[in-house]
Amino acid sequence: MVKPSRGAQDLRDLDLVFAALAHQTRRTILLVLHTRGGVMTSGEIASRFDCAWPTTSRHLGVLQEAGLLAVELRGRERAYRLDKDRLNAVAGSWLERFH
Incomplete structure (x- = not known):
């Protein structure tokens, strides 16, 4: 199997993160995790939503x-842990192009 190029991997990462x-609801989950210290159990997360x-x-x-x-x-x-570094690396680097 051929390893994807760096550019192709970056595009895949952008697609996954922005999707x-x-x-x-997913943005809200990330915000709740962030405000609650970055780690919550599945039950704690589920209790916040009506779905x-x-x-x-x-x-x-x-x-x-x-x-x-x-x-x-x-x-x-x-237990789910927020990966702020991944969020900043992918979304942040894309947004920096517009500064």
Whole structure:
């Protein structure tokens, strides 16, 4: 398998991150995580939203696939950690082009 070029990988990263940020609920999840110290369990996150658990789970999966959340198992529960460095590296570097 051929490794994608740096430019192709950068474009893929941009697509993943901006697609994740395109939905209001996912942006809200990131903001809630940020204001609550960067780490919350899946139950704590789900309790903040009126949508069904499968919907919240899909949103968390999109954010995780984009690299904006890391997940670790804590017993039977998952803890999600905000990756601000990834968000700043991908979205921030793109936005800097407009300064």
